[in-house]
Structure formats: structure tokens, C-alpha cells
Amino acid sequence: MKNFKRYICLALTTLLVFTLFTGCKKEEDKGKDTGDKTKTEEKYENGLPKDQKVVLKCGFFETGELKKHMEYAMESFTKAYPNVTFDPLFSPSIGDITQPRIAANDDNEMFDIFSCMGLTELELVKNNKLESLEDLWDKSPQDTPDKSLKDLAQPGVYENAKRTEGKTYQLPWGTFVGGMFFDESLFDKNGWNKTPKTWDEFVKLCDDIKKTGINPIVYPGVYAGYLTAYAFNPKMFELADINGDLKGFTERFQTGAKPYYNSPESLEVYKRMAELGKKGYFAPGIAALNHTQAQMMVLQGRAAMVPCGDWIETEMKDATPEGFKWGYMAVPVRDKEDQNLYYQGGQTDSVFIWANKPDLNKAWAKQFLLWLWTQDVQKVDAEIGVLSIRKDFNAVDSYSDSKRKISQYVKDMDAKMVDDGYYKSWPKDPAAKQADKLWSENLVNMTLGKKDYVEVLNKCEEYMDKARAAEK
Amino acid sequence: MKKKTDASIDTKKDPWYKNAKTQKKLFLFLALLPGFGGYLVFVLYPNILSVWYSLLSWDGLSKPIFVGLHNYKILFTDQFVWRAMKHNLIIMLVVPPLTVLISVVLAYLITNKHYKENKIHEVMYFIPNVLSSVVVALMWRFIYDGDYGLLNGFLRLFGVNAQTYWLGEESTALAAVMVPMIWASVGFYIIIYMNAMKSIPASLYESAILDGASSMTQLFKITLPLIWGVVRVTLLLMMVGSLKGFDTILVLTGGGPAGATDVIGLYMYNTAFGKTATSQFHQYGYASAIGMFLFVILVTCKGLMDKFLPNEDIQF
Numbered sequence: 001m002k003n004f005k006r007y008i009c010l011a012l013t014t015l016l017v018f019t020l021f022t023g024c025k026k027e028e029d030k031g032k033d034t035g036d037k038t039k040t041e042e043k044y045e046n047g048l049p050k051d052q053k054v055v056l057k058c059g060f061f062e063t064g065e066l067k068k069h070m071e072y073a074m075e076s077f078t079k080a081y082p083n084v085t086f087d088p089l090f091s092p093s094i095g096d097i098t099q100p101r102i103a104a105n106d107d108n109e110m111f112d113i114f115s116c117m118g119l120t121e122l123e124l125v126k127n128n129k130l131e132s133l134e135d136l137w138d139k140s141p142q143d144t145p146d147k148s149l150k151d152l153a154q155p156g157v158y159e160n161a162k163r164t165e166g167k168t169y170q171l172p173w174g175t176f177v178g179g180m181f182f183d184e185s186l187f188d189k190n191g192w193n194k195t196p197k198t199w200d201e202f203v204k205l206c207d208d209i210k211k212t213g214i215n216p217i218v219y220p221g222v223y224a225g226y227l228t229a230y231a232f233n234p235k236m237f238e239l240a241d242i243n244g245d246l247k248g249f250t251e252r253f254q255t256g257a258k259p260y261y262n263s264p265e266s267l268e269v270y271k272r273m274a275e276l277g278k279k280g281y282f283a284p285g286i287a288a289l290n291h292t293q294a295q296m297m298v299l300q301g302r303a304a305m306v307p308c309g310d311w312i313e314t315e316m317k318d319a320t321p322e323g324f325k326w327g328y329m330a331v332p333v334r335d336k337e338d339q340n341l342y343y344q345g346g347q348t349d350s351v352f353i354w355a356n357k358p359d360l361n362k363a364w365a366k367q368f369l370l371w372l373w374t375q376d377v378q379k380v381d382a383e384i385g386v387l388s389i390r391k392d393f394n395a396v397d398s399y400s401d402s403k404r405k406i407s408q409y410v411k412d413m414d415a416k417m418v419d420d421g422y423y424k425s426w427p428k429d430p431a432a433k434q435a436d437k438l439w440s441e442n443l444v445n446m447t448l449g450k451k452d453y454v455e456v457l458n459k460c461e462e463y464m465d466k467a468r469a470a471e472k
Numbered sequence: 473m474k475k476k477t478d479a480s481i482d483t484k485k486d487p488w489y490k491n492a493k494t495q496k497k498l499f500l501f502l503a504l505l506p507g508f509g510g511y512l513v514f515v516l517y518p519n520i521l522s523v524w525y526s527l528l529s530w531d532g533l534s535k536p537i538f539v540g541l542h543n544y545k546i547l548f549t550d551q552f553v554w555r556a557m558k559h560n561l562i563i564m565l566v567v568p569p570l571t572v573l574i575s576v577v578l579a580y581l582i583t584n585k586h587y588k589e590n591k592i593h594e595v596m597y598f599i600p601n602v603l604s605s606v607v608v609a610l611m612w613r614f615i616y617d618g619d620y621g622l623l624n625g626f627l628r629l630f631g632v633n634a635q636t637y638w639l640g641e642e643s644t645a646l647a648a649v650m651v652p653m654i655w656a657s658v659g660f661y662i663i664i665y666m667n668a669m670k671s672i673p674a675s676l677y678e679s680a681i682l683d684g685a686s687s688m689t690q691l692f693k694i695t696l697p698l699i700w701g702v703v704r705v706t707l708l709l710m711m712v713g714s715l716k717g718f719d720t721i722l723v724l725t726g727g728g729p730a731g732a733t734d735v736i737g738l739y740m741y742n743t744a745f746g747k748t749a750t751s752q753f754h755q756y757g758y759a760s761a762i763g764m765f766l767f768v769i770l771v772t773c774k775g776l777m778d779k780f781l782p783n784e785d786i787q788f
Contacts, residue, residue, distance in 0.1 A: 096745075099532050121532040221640065222726045285618040288731035289641030293617075302619075428531055430546045430758035433743055437552055441731040470542075 001249045021160060031109035043080065046142075046367055054364050059098050059114040060351075062090035065314060065384035069280045072380045077371050080142070084364050087303050088306040102129065107356040113365050116170045116350045122425045124352070125164045131353040131362055133369065134167040141373035144392075149373060152390045156417050162347070172347030173372035175417070177328070178230030178407050179343050180217075181312050184327035184405075191296060192304075195413065197273065197337050206281040209304045215278065215283035218303035220291040224440035227447065230344050231307035232273060233420035235333040236265040238342040239414075242334060254424045256432065258468065261439065261460035270446055270453040272333060278449035287444045298325060314385045326402035328409055343410065345417035349414055427467035435463035483555070519767075525760035532754050543761035553762065557769075559646060560715055563735070567650055568710035568765040571657050572703060579665035580691055584677070594666075598659040606658065607724035611653040613639065616724075639725050642732040649724050649733050656720075661706055668699040704783055711777065715770055736766055 042050040060070050067090050074086045091097055095117045101110050111278070124130045137150045137158060152160050154175065161168050187194050192209060196202040206216040220229040240249035249265060251257065260266070276282065283303050286294075295316055297303040306312075313326050353365045371377060376396070378388045378432035382398035388406070397406065409415070412420045426432060445451035488494055526543055530536035549555055578597060582590050600608060615622040618637035627634035638648040672695065680690050696703070718737035721727065727734035727742070744759035 002584065013612075103532055120534070122532065123531070127534070222728060246726070284635075285637030285640045288616070288618065288637040348728055428534075428755065430543065430550075430743070430755055431756065434550065434552065434756050435748075437731075441734075444728075447731055 044069060048081075048360070048367065048422060049362055050083055051358060052083060054360055056084065056086050056361060056365055056368065057110075058086055058088040059101075059111040060088060060090050061094045061115040061117045062092050063311075066196055066348075066386075067385070069377070069380050069384050071343070073306065073368070073372055073377045076376065077368055080371075081364075081367070084094050084368075086315050094161050104240055107354070110354050110356070112357050112361050113351050113353055113368065116352055117300075120425070121162065121164050121169055121352075123165075129355055130169045131357075131365075131368070132167045133169060133171045134163075135247060136171055136366060136369060137161075137168065137368075141370045141372055142367075143374040143376065149370070152373065152392060154389060154391050157389060160417070161418065162350070162414075162419070162422050162424075166293045168214040168352035169349070170352055171369045172350045173369070174348035174378075174381045174388055174389050175345055175347050177310045177387060177410075177417075178234075178308065179328055179330045179406075181298070181308050181402075182233055182305045182327045182329070183301065185323055186301060186304065186323040187327060195329060195409065197332055197341075197413075198335055201333070202332055203279075206276060206279070210281060211281075214301065215297070215303040216281040216292045217290065217305050217307075218283040218289070218297045219286060219307050220289045220294040221287035221444045222290045224443040226291060226294075227273070227307050228443070229307075229421060230309060231331050233268050233343045233347075234270075234342045234418045235269050235331060236263070237418045237420070238333050238340065239265040241340050241342070250290045252367065253420070254422060256423070256426050256464060258465065260464055261457040262454075266457060267454065269333065270457065273447040274449045274453055277447045282448060285446070305432065310387065310403060310406055311385055313400055326405070328406045330413070341415045342418045343415045344420055345419055345420040348381075427471050429467035429470035431463045431470065432467035434468065435460040438463065513691055521761055521774065523759045525756055526764050528757040528760075529755075530757045532756055534592060536757070539757065543758045544765075550694070551738065552731070552734065552739055553765070555731060556734050556739045559733065560735050561652070562646065563650060564711055564714040567653050567657075567672050567714050568707055569662060571710060572652050572707060574654070574657050575661035575665055576691075576696070579662045579669060580695060580721050582662070583666050583669040584687075586688075594663070597662050600656045601659040603656070605719040606723055608652050608656045609720045612648075612655075618646055631714065640729055642729055645725055645729055645732045651725070653714075653717075653720055657710070664702060665699060668702040669695060672698050682763055701783060704777075704781055707781070708774065708777060711773055712770060715766065715773065736762065736769075 005404060034238070034241055044050060058070075058074075060067070068089065070090070074088060078085055089097065089111075094115045098111065098114050099393075121130070138148050140146065140148055141152070144152065157172065157175070161172065162170055190208070193201060193205045196205050209216040236253070237246060237249065240246045243265070249263065252260060252263065267301075274387065283289075283294075283297060289316060290295075291308070294303075294306050295308065295312060298306045298317065299316060299319055299321060307427075310328075313320075330341060333340055334341060351369065353362055353369075355362075357365075373389065375390070375393070378390055379395040379398050382393070382395055382403070383386060385403065387399075387403060399407070410417075438456065442456045443452050446453040446456055489498075525536075527538060528536040529539045529541055529542070578593075581587075587593070592593055603611075614620075616638040617641065618624065618635055621638070623638065624634040624636065638644050676698075677690055677693055680694060685693065716737050718735050718741065721733050721735055721738055722741070726735045726736050729730065740759050740762040743755050743762060745754060
């Protein structure tokens with residue numbers, strides 16, 4: 001009896017170990033041609049085989065609406081190409097999930113396609129982790145075979161696409177816009193200027209608003225970057241353009257090269273913000289406000305303008321009162337109308353393709369990125385509040401009211417988009433972090449005129465000098 | 473029946489796994505394995521790894537670069553570290569003593585004054601403790617709001633024209649974040665102290681009353697000395713919490729305004745994971761160095777506490 005029990009235990013253990021090993025399959029076997037080589041493969045128009053099953057692992061940034069768009073894109077792609085399926089993972093902190101996978105250096109566990117959020121492109125390119133997507137600009141989306149992405153892209157998108165060492169590694173599929181948002185009904189009621197064309201006009205607008213007892217501008221002091229990222233950082237590019245140094249400034253801005261914090265453009269922009277602050281154009285208590293509170297002040301009519309991204313309408317839709325209409329403007333720092341006006345814009349959650357995957361996986365991943373540019377998928381983007389990447393977008397009615405106004409504003413003002421959130425590289429030394437901390441802690445006081453912006457920005461630049469020196 | 477003699481005793485040894493001592497040790501090992509294994513994998517190993525990380529310059533993506541003590545050199549000259557430590561010291565000197573004081577007094581009243589509604593008091597004081605720190609922080613954010621906050625509204629009832637943004641002013645923000653920390657903790661410690669007080673024999677109080685001792689005398693001469701061991705442990709826990717914790721501050725102020733509420737735990741967290749426009753580049757090496765510094769501070773504080781607040785238990 002004892003021996004019988006022993007043999008049963010041994011048999012069960014052997015079975016358990018055996019099943020563990022048979023459950024594993026090499027990822028490299030997936031996507032490889034395992035079919036009968038004597039049979040001719042059937043292929044799609046894109047030249048890829050119909051009979052080889054491919055599963056694309058994806059890691060996407062999640063907000064409620066963006067998830068809907070990606071799910072639709074994946075579903076429709078699989079309908080068109082049944083041999084390709086997806087294994088998606090959505091997360092609002094997808095960068096925190098992707099980073100450890102990259103650090104683990106396991107290509108099998110890594111995503112085929114993944115959001116760029118929170119990742120440093122330069123380091124990934126240096127380590128040959130990313131697939132170049134530069135060739136896609138000459139390819140066509142599946143519904144427009146006679147035009148390339150280059151031809152279809154909105155003005156400036158192809159030329160200003162994020163590139164590392166001259167190549168595109170993240171392909172945009174939509175754009176977003178940042179700037180000053182306001183209640184158009186309130187502006188119309190008071191006869192305020194909705195499209196100030198110069199700095200003087202903007203200051204006069206703030207003055208007109210202040211006279212009625214409403215705070216001209218409110219921004220969330222808890223999140224330092226809202227005022228600068230959405231409204232005033234693009235103004236540095238505007239000034240650089242006026243000064244004839246746009247290319248040089250852009251390069252320095254995107255790499256943290258000297259001068260960064262105390263460049264002439266930066267000092268001028270902070271001077272203007274301090275000017276607004278000293279005149280009392282910013283709402284009181286700003287330092288304590290988060291973005292929801294700041295945006296609520298505009299909805300309640302206690303403040304006139306708030307810097308934000310174009311998702312503000314969707315974000316605040318449940319709290320928006322009857323009759324409220326969102327309006328948009330880019331703050332002008334130019335002195336003359338014939339100078340260029342810049343507004344903040346960027347790519348909506350671009351995606352990378354991991355380089356160390358089977359060729360068939362990568363080929364299908366590229367096809368999926370082209371699929372995101374089709375009119376059908378772009379229409380779903382528009383419905384969730386993303387501005388189309390295509391200049392021939394044929395479903396403008398799908399846009400919300402505010403998006404239509406943004407499109408119209410950009411067209412009427414002939415405004416140029418600049419992505420001030422894109423950084424090619426950044427010094428890694430802790431001194432760079434200290435510079436950022438000093439800047440973010442003093443931003444509110446600099447804009448209110450309570451702290452000398454020159455002194456603070458010079459100190460930040462000193463920290464950056466230490467960081468740059470440590471890198472050498 | 474043949475009796476077994478010494479000569480006929482079976483000399484064949486039992487297998488090792490049948491040995492009673494071995495089985496006992498094996499059982500203990502298996503019983504401890506999950507807890508100890510978890511401690512090794514999720515606590516000890518990452519902490520040891522942090523020591524290594526503190527010697528690196530690493531953003532989590534690119535190849536780590538060994539920089540030796542460079543991170544520590546920066547740490548000791550980093551004005552933000554010392555400012556954060558100053559805030560931690562203030563919190564440590566205010567929050568634990570006030571929490572203990574309020575908790576002991578309330579626990580004493582509930583235990584020794586037999587009010588009818590004692591049970592209701594116990595539940596009410598404990599409710600904040602079941603809320604998550606995020607919920608507590610969000611609630612107090614609304615209380616402190618400058619325009620519609622409860623606090624300003626309460627002050628206006630007394631004719632004070634209050635329009636203060638309690639979390640937005642550098643002069644009030646630190647005090648403002650300490651209040652919810654105390655409010656959320658008091659309930660938990662009331663329960664602990666109540667249980668400690670209930671173990672004190674009633675005869676001691678009866679004797680004291682017969683000798684003419686007042687309530688305050690009973691509290692300071694009987695109750696506190698006899699529960700001192702428990703109070704000491706709770707003080708230690710609160711001290712560690714005030715040095716390490718930052719969740720309430722993260723939600724309430726994010727360390728602002730202008731760093732007025734920045735604490736060492738939050739600085740470490742932002743260094744490793746913080747996201748502003750240019751802070752998308754993480755610095756795990758420097759953050760680990762700050763973590764090691766915090767560890768040394770905590771051990772030092774424990775040592776000081778053992779020296780100046782010895783564990784003198786009084787037996788009754």
C-alpha cells in the first residue's frame with residue numbers, strides 16, 4: 001500500500017512536470033512560415049500571406065475614449081485581415097508597464113506595437129530597439145492607394161514629425177491642440193475679442209475682462225506645466241521665428257542644450273507672464289488649484305480663460321452648463337499680424353514598433369499603422385475628439401463643436417503648429433532634475449510677479465550646466 | 473509469543489524523512505516559507521538592489537552607468553533634500569505628539585466615563601481610519617477651498633471675512649496638511665489605547681479614588697505609566713510614518729506651493745517617477761540614493777528613541 005501511494009505520487013509529479021514543458025512554445029515559431037512549402041501561398045494586395053496566423057501584442061495608452069478608437073481599429077483590421085489578431089493591453093500608465101519590459105530585455109514578452117508615452121526615443125534607437133517607420137510616409141493607407149501618407153498629412157505633420165537621426169520611429173495617427181479655452185457665449189455677451197492678433201490686443205482683452213470683475217486667466221498651480229505647455233511655451237517658438245532662429249532654438253529646446261531656461265526667448269516669455277501677473281490678470285489662489293478646479297472656474301463664469309488641451313470639452317462634458325460653448329485661441333506674443341502665430345499641437349499617442357520581432361509581425365504592425373490613417377478609423381477618432389491627421393478628412397461633421405472651431409481658428413489665423421512636449425534627449429544627471437524642480441516650484445510665483453524670473457531661470461540654467469558637465 | 477530481546481531488536485534505521493525532529497523542522501520551514509519567502513523576494517531583495525542602484529546613473533531604459541558615490545555627493549549638497557527633511561522634522565514633532573495626546577484623552581474618556589453614547593463615539597472616531605488616504609485628502613481639499621470651502625464658511629459664521637486658500641499659501645500649507653494626517657489617525661490609536669486601558673485593573677482606580685486622586689492624577693499616575701509600552705510603540709510607528717509617508721501630501725498639494733510641503737518621501741518618488749515636461753527622464757539611481765539616506769535616518773531615529781524613551785514597563 002505504501003509503495004502504491006509512492007508510485008501514484010511519482011506519476012502525478014512526472015505528469016505535472018511534463019505538462020509544464022509542453023505548455024511552452026517559442027515565440028519565434030509564431031509568424032514563421034510553418035505551412036507546407038510545396039503549396040503556393042495566397043497573398044493579400046499588400047503582398048503579405050493570408051494563411052499565416054499572426055498575433056500582435058500591443059500596449060496602448062488608455063483614456064476612456066482612446067480605448068474605444070483602438071478597439072475599433074483592431075476589430076476592423078481583423079475583419080479585413082482575418083489571419084491577424086491582437087493581444088492588447090490598455091493602461092493610463094502604459095509607460096510604467098512598458099519600461100520594465102524593456103529593461104527586462106526579453107523580446108518575447110515585449111509588445112509588437114506600443115505607445116510612446118513616457119519613453120525616451122533616443123535611448124531606444126541607440127540600442128536598436130525600434131523599427132524605423134520612415135518608409136511608411138511613402139506608403140498609402142488601405143483606402144487611398146493612390147496617395148501616400150506624406151501627401152495626405154495635415155500641413156506641417158510630415159515636415160515636423162518627430163525624427164531621431166533623420167528617421168521616424170513613431171507614426172502619428174491623430175493630432176491634439178492646446179491653447180486658451182473660454183466660454184464663447186460669455187465673450188459674445190460682453191463683446192470681448194475672441195481672436196486677439198497681437199500681444200497688445202491680448203493684454204487689452206485681459207483688461208476688458210478684469211473690469212467686469214471676472215478673473216481673466218486661471219490655471220492649475222498644482223500642475224506647473226499647464227500654463228507653459230499649452231499656452232506660453234509655443235510663444236518661445238513664435239519669438240524664435242520672429243528673431244530668425246527657429247531651427248536653432250528648436251534644437252536647443254528639444255535637447256536641453258545651453259541656453260535652455262534663460263534663453264532670450266524664454267526670458268521674454270516669462271517677462272510677459274509676469275506682466276500679466278502683476279496686473280492681476282491671474283485668478284487668486286492659483287497655487288492650490290488642480291486642473292479640474294481651474295476648469296470649473298471657467299464653467300462657473302468666475303474666470304474667463306484656462307489653458308488646456310482640446311480634450312477639455314469631453315473631459316468637462318458632465319459639468320458643462322446649458323448654453324456654454326467652448327471657444328479657442330492661441331495667445332499671440334507677436335507685435336504685428338504679418339508675423340507667424342504659433343499654437344501648441346502634437347501627435348495623439350504615437351506608437352513604436354519593437355525591432356526585435358519576426359519580420360512578418362513587423363510587416364503586419366506597419367499595415368496596422370497605415371490602417372489607423374483610413375477615413376473610417378479617422379471618423380471614429382473624430383467622434384472621440386481627436387483632430388484628423390488627414391487634410392482630406394471627409395467627416396468634419398463628426399467633430400464636436402469646439403473641434404470645428406479650433407480647425408476654423410487655425411485656418412483663419414494661418415497658425416503654425418509646434419509640439420513643445422517633444423524632447424529628443426535630456427541630461428541624465430540629478431542636477432537636471434533639480435533644475436526642473438526649481439523651475440516648477442517657482443513657476444506660480446514667477447507668473448504672479450512675486451519672484452524674480454531672471455534670478456530663478458538663471459539658477460535653473462546653473463543646475464543644467466552642472467548636468468551637462470557631468471554628461472561629458 | 474516470543475518477546476523481543478535487545479539482541480533481536482531491529483537495527484534497521486528509519487528513513488531520514490520519518491525522523492520526528494526532521495519532520496518538525498520541515499513543517500516549520502514550510503510554514504514559514506510563504507511569509508519569509510515573500511519578505512525575501514518583495515522586501516529584502518529590492519532593498520539590497522536599491523543599494524546597488526544608488527551607485528548608478530540610470531533612467532530605467534538606457535544602460536546603467538556606474539558613478540560610485542556621485543549621487544551621494546549631490547544628495548548632501550542638494551538644498552531640496554534638506555528642505556524636505558526640515559518639513560519632515562516639523563511633521564514628526566507635531567503630528568505624533570498631537571495624535572497621541574488626542575487619542576489618549578479620548579480613549580481615557582470613553583473607557584472610564586461610562587457615557588451612554590460611548591459606542592457611537594467609538595464608531596465615529598474610527599470612521600476616518602477606514603477611509604483611504606486619497607479619500608481623506610480629497611475631502612480636506614474641499615474643506616480648504618478658498619471660495620467654497622467648509623473652513624472659510626465656518627469662519628464667516630463668526631464674522632471673519634475668510635478668503636484664504638489654505639493649501640495655496642506658503643505660510644499655511646504645511647500646517648494645513650498636518651491636520652488631515654492627525655484626523656485620519658486618531659481613531660485607530662483610540663482603539664489601541666482603549667484596549668490597553670481596559671487591561672488595567674479597576675481596583676487601582678478604586679484605591680486611587682479612595683485616596684482622593686482626581687481624574688487628571690489618575691490619568692498621569694496610573695493610566696499613562698501602565699500603558700506606556702503601548703504608547704511608545706505607537707509613537708515609533710507614527711515617527712516612521714511621518715518620515716516615510718507622503719500620500720496625503722501628494723494628493724493635497726503635490727509638495728507645493730513652491731515646495732512648502734515637500735517631504736523626503738515625495739522628493740524621492742518624484743525623482744524616480746515624477747512627470748513634468750522635462751521630467752519624463754527618470755533618475756532611479758539618485759532616487760535610490762535618497763532612499764538609502766532615508767533608511768539611515770530611520771535607523772538613527774529608532775536608536776535615539778531607544779535612548780531617550782526607554783521601554784520601562786511598569787508591572788501591576
